[in-house]
Amino acid sequence: MKIKEFLKENNLSKGDNVSFLLKKLNIDDENILKRIEDNIGESAKMSKSKGNTVDPEDAVKEFGADTVRLYILFTAPPENDFEWSEDGIRGAFRFLNRLWDFVTSKINDLKDVNYTSEELKDVRGRAKELRYKIHSCLDRYLKDIEKHYQFNTAIASAMILLNELEEFDPRDEIDKKVLKEGVEILLLMLSPITPHICEELWKLLGKENYISEEKMPEVCEEAIALDEVEIGVQINGKLRGRLKVKTDEKEENIISMIKSDPKLGKYVNGKSIRKIVYIKNKLVNVVVS
Amino acid sequence: MKGYNPHEIEEKWQKIWEREGVFKSSEGERKKKYVLEMFPYPSGRIHMGHVRNYTIGDAIARIYKMKGFNVLHPMGWDAFGLPAENAAIKQGIHPAKWTEENIAYMKNQLKRLGFSYDWSREIATCKKDYYRWNQWIFLKMFERGIAYRKEAIVNWCPHDETVLANEQVIDGKCWRCGTEIIQKSVPSWYLKITAYAERLLKDLEKLEGKWPEKVIAQQRQWIGRSEGALIRFRVEDETVEVFTTRPDTLFGATFLILAPEHPLVEKLAKKGGRYKEVKAFVEKLRGLSTRERTLIKEKEGEFLGVYAENPANGERIPVWTANYVLYEYGTGAIMAVPAHDQRDYEFAVKYGLPIKYVVMPEKEIRGEAYEGEGILKDSGPFTGIPSSEAKKKMPEWFKEKGFGEPKVTYRLRDWNISRQRYWGTPIPVVYCEKCGIVPVPYEDLPVELPTDVKFTGKGNPLATSEEFVKTKCPKCGSNARRETDTMDTFFDSSWYFLRYCDPANSEKPFSKEKTDYWMPVDIYIGGIEHAVLHLLYARFFQKFLYDLGLVKDEEPFEYLLTQGMVLKKWVSIGKLMEDLGVSEEDDIETLKKRIHEVFG
Numbered sequence: 019m020k021i022k023e024f025l026k027e028n029n030l031s032k033g034d035n036v037s038f039l040l041k042k043l044n045i046d047d048e049n050i051l052k053r054i055e056d057n058i059g060e061s062a063k064m065s066k067s068k069g070n071t072v073d074p075e076d077a078v079k080e081f082g083a084d085t086v087r088l089y090i091l092f093t094a095p096p097e098n099d100f101e102w103s104e105d106g107i108r109g110a111f112r113f114l115n116r117l118w119d120f121v122t123s124k125i126n127d128l129k130d131v132n133y134t135s136e137e138l139k140d141v142r143g144r145a146k147e148l149r150y151k152i153h154s155c156l157d158r159y160l161k162d163i164e165k166h167y168q169f170n171t172a173i174a175s176a177m178i179l180l181n182e183l184e185e186f187d188p189r190d191e192i193d194k195k196v197l198k199e200g201v202e203i204l205l206l207m208l209s210p211i212t213p214h215i216c217e218e219l220w221k222l223l224g225k226e227n228y229i230s231e232e233k234m235p236e237v238c239e240e241a242i243a244l245d246e247v248e249i250g251v252q253i254n255g256k257l258r259g260r261l262k263v264k265t266d267e268k269e270e271n272i273i274s275m276i277k278s279d280p281k282l283g284k285y286v287n288g289k290s291i292r293k294i295v296y297i298k299n300k301l302v303n304v305v306v307s
Numbered sequence: 308m309k310g311y312n313p314h315e316i317e318e319k320w321q322k323i324w325e326r327e328g329v330f331k332s333s334e335g336e337r338k339k340k341y342v343l344e345m346f347p348y349p350s351g352r353i354h355m356g357h358v359r360n361y362t363i364g365d366a367i368a369r370i371y372k373m374k375g376f377n378v379l380h381p382m383g384w385d386a387f388g389l390p391a392e393n394a395a396i397k398q399g400i401h402p403a404k405w406t407e408e409n410i411a412y413m414k415n416q417l418k419r420l421g422f423s424y425d426w427s428r429e430i431a432t433c434k435k436d437y438y439r440w441n442q443w444i445f446l447k448m449f450e451r452g453i454a455y456r457k458e459a460i461v462n463w464c465p466h467d468e469t470v471l472a473n474e475q476v477i478d479g480k481c482w483r484c485g486t487e488i489i490q491k492s493v494p495s496w497y498l499k500i501t502a503y504a505e506r507l508l509k510d511l512e513k514l515e516g517k518w519p520e521k522v523i524a525q526q527r528q529w530i531g532r533s534e535g536a537l538i539r540f541r542v543e544d545e546t547v548e549v550f551t552t553r554p555d556t557l558f559g560a561t562f563l564i565l566a567p568e569h570p571l572v573e574k575l576a577k578k579g580g581r582y583k584e585v586k587a588f589v590e591k592l593r594g595l596s597t598r599e600r601t602l603i604k605e606k607e608g609e610f611l612g613v614y615a616e617n618p619a620n621g622e623r624i625p626v627w628t629a630n631y632v633l634y635e636y637g638t639g640a641i642m643a644v645p646a647h648d649q650r651d652y653e654f655a656v657k658y659g660l661p662i663k664y665v666v667m668p669e670k671e672i673r674g675e676a677y678e679g680e681g682i683l684k685d686s687g688p689f690t691g692i693p694s695s696e697a698k699k700k701m702p703e704w705f706k707e708k709g710f711g712e713p714k715v716t717y718r719l720r721d722w723n724i725s726r727q728r729y730w731g732t733p734i735p736v737v738y739c740e741k742c743g744i745v746p747v748p749y750e751d752l753p754v755e756l757p758t759d760v761k762f763t764g765k766g767n768p769l770a771t772s773e774e775f776v777k778t779k780c781p782k783c784g785s786n787a788r789r790e791t792d793t794m795d796t797f798f799d800s801s802w803y804f805l806r807y808c809d810p811a812n813s814e815k816p817f818s819k820e821k822t823d824y825w826m827p828v829d830i831y832i833g834g835i836e837h838a839v840l841h842l843l844y845a846r847f848f849q850k851f852l853y854d855l856g857l858v859k860d861e862e863p864f865e866y867l868l869t870q871g872m873v874l875k876k877w878v879s880i881g882k883l884m885e886d887l888g889v890s891e892e893d894d895i896e897t898l899k900k901r902i903h904e905v906f907g
């Protein structure tokens with residue numbers, strides 16, 4: 019049978035979505051459609067006539083409302099167009115599974131831990147480093163939302179925070195307190211975006227209030243004002259190592275530290291320094307001849 | 308601990324939030340935030356664009372709540388409109404039932420997404436406790452001359468058999484069904500939005516930095532303010548008014564053109580002894596749509612056989628009618644200055660009419676019109692001055708001499724709200740044999756939609772209800788007929804944000820106390836496609852209600868976020884065939900084989 023006749027018999031036209039043709043041809047390998055779309059597909063607003071819609075009801079059935087909400091807000095800033103992708107929504111679903119697994123695995127450890135923000139202000143060492151990370155993530159999150167509701171980058175900060183919390187292995191009571199603070203802040207940050215999972219985990223953590231009625235956590239200024247920061251050291255634009263220095267350290271002190279550092283010293287000693295580019299608390303680039 | 312089960316926990320928490328009234332809102336002492344998403348048309352099911360719109364709004368509302376604000380976050384239904392009536396025609400289901408079922412289904416879909424709406428404030432514009440206030444606002448507008456009736460040439464969709472507003476005509480086609488529109492004369496109800504043109508334009512400045520620049524620019528362009536002059540030309544014993552943005556070129560006006568629909572065309576042609584030719588020309592154009600008229604490439608015209616006097620220099624200039632002059636713009640007549648307007652130039656060349664340069668550029672110009680600035684020549688007292696200066700001075704001179712004056716015009720047109728449809732708000736007016744147009748008294752509102760109507764797909768179903776149409780005049784008791792036009796649904800959505808503040812009020816549209824607390828909307832989220840429709844009308848209504856002393860703010864929406872579209876990749880059958888190098892004449896098995904080879 020000619021293609022023309024086949025299309026007519028199946029009530030199809032050349033302007034229809036190729037997925038209808040594949041169905042009629044009994045090609046049900048979804049990877050084929052995916053490869054066709056990846057190779058020659060074009061992006062267009064979802065519409066019935068193009069047959070490229072995703073039914074929200076189906077998406078909720080497959081992944082849940084929180085995943086759909088997270089995916090939509092994470093994929094692009096609100097005012098930009100974005101292209102729906104199966105990989106994207108699966109990524110959002112994986113993230114929520116990770117969040118669930120992580121928090122539920124810590125519940126026994128953390129449920130009965132109590133802390134006040136006052137007592138955490140003076141923690142030292144690893145606990146202090148973790149607090150720095152927690153509150154920097156929160157700080158960035160709040161600023162991104164303040165600035166024209168940039169949920170995509172705000173959510174990225176929450177994702178980074180989950181990584182940090184997962185990597186942290188609490189050794190004593192203080193560590194646990196800080197970890198609990200971190201988990202709580204993470205759930206509060208995510209609650210406007212994925213309210214159901216956060217509400218459930220909040221309750222599992224032993225909280226009595228609804229997370230939907232909680233206040234937005236505030237950034238602890240002491241926590242993000244670390245007295246030591248790690249900066250990158252570049253020699254002639256190439257990253258050669260990192261240095262732990264005082265916050266806002268002076269340029270001349272940084273240079274003498276580089277000179278006396280066993281690893282970094284060899285790049286500069288005996289050479290003349292032509293130029294120094296120093297971005298406080300972040301990076302120094304030393305240009306030598 | 309068990310694994311993540313979204314369905315179980317999501318449905319559980321949605322029930323708890325609702326039971327506990329977590330998102331109920333009421334006025335109070337605390338600082339407020341009013342977060343609003345554009346309410347949907349209940350088409351049947353929500354689509355991904357809705358989900359994106361409402362997810363953004365929900366996250367914002369929840370964040371403000373966490374930040375300690377008293378948050379108003381309502382949802383409702385823009386429930387009147389054509390699809391419900393089409394369903395009635397096609398499936399025989401009553402529009403009210405169709406709409407109700409859709410609302411019920413979509414409400415469940417929204418609830419399943421966990422949005423933090425205060426559902427106790429839900430409104431549906433098709434309910435009489437909402438649309439009676441449309442009628443109330445209409446009567447206020449009628450009292451103040453903002454709502455008026457006029458016989459007018461309108462955009463008519465022959466498919467839907469209804470009038471369309473200029474904003475609903477996209478590229479000369481019906482915004483809903485895509486049918487090419489035609490011109491038709493129909494008595495209609497208008498809202499005088501043009502009375503607010505200057506304020507709508509000026510107040511855009513207040514929105515800068517808070518509304519997307521693109522939306523502000525589109526509104527500015529839509530309002531389309533232009534400065535110029537009105538000039539009166541004597542033609543026989545008639546006067547023809549012309550608006551021009553180039554008063555500085557009046558000395559170069561070498562003929563006049565009246566649009567074919569201009570009421571003086573036939574009269575003047577008779578005087579000029581050219582009636583037969585002109586009549587035939589006008590008849591030929593009448594069948595064309597506005598779109599076809601604006602797309603005309605070949606300019607055509609007919610001489611009316613009469614002459615006008617150029618009031619600036621007393622020269623006798625011929626009067627024509629032509630296809631490229633539109634009756635809807637300006638005064639429906641133009642002074643043709645072929646030296647300085649390219650379209651007039653082409654017309655003048657075609658018909659051998661005089662071309663007189665009066666604005667001189669630095670370089671010499673030949674074979675086309677010069678539309679730029681320069682120094683005036685052969686322009687009486689203005690000879691030798693720059694055209695930019697003449698633009699300001701000459702209209703004043705016209706006024707002094709008594710043949711014209713400075714004038715500001717707008718592209719914005721009054722809004723025709725009449726729809727020859729059933730599923731909308733009845734316009735609360737009766738036509739009395741003795742008293743003429745009589746507004747329905749406030750105490751008789753609402754004028755309810757009758758249920759005994761027939762949906763045939765042609766004309767206005769409302770006119771088929773005897774019970775509705777036949778009535779008594781509220782003034783004199785004589786026999787009267789009800790207006791059967793219903794309101795454009797954009798009327799409904801022009802003030803719904805105020806009703807959310809006080810949704811159950813049965814005394815008035817809303818109490819001032821409540822809107823004073825909640826308004827303005829702090830952040831409004833929706834699609835950019837509403838830039839000049841809904842968003843302009845809502846600003847207009849807010850200003851009208853402000854003038855009545857009913858609201859305290861002149862602008863309804865503080866901050867506007869226009870969300871992007873949701874796209875998805877797709878491939879058409881034709882595109883795949885092209886890519887695989889197969890034609891329609893090939894065998895279907897070849898196509899199948901090629902698909903497996905290349906993409907398998």
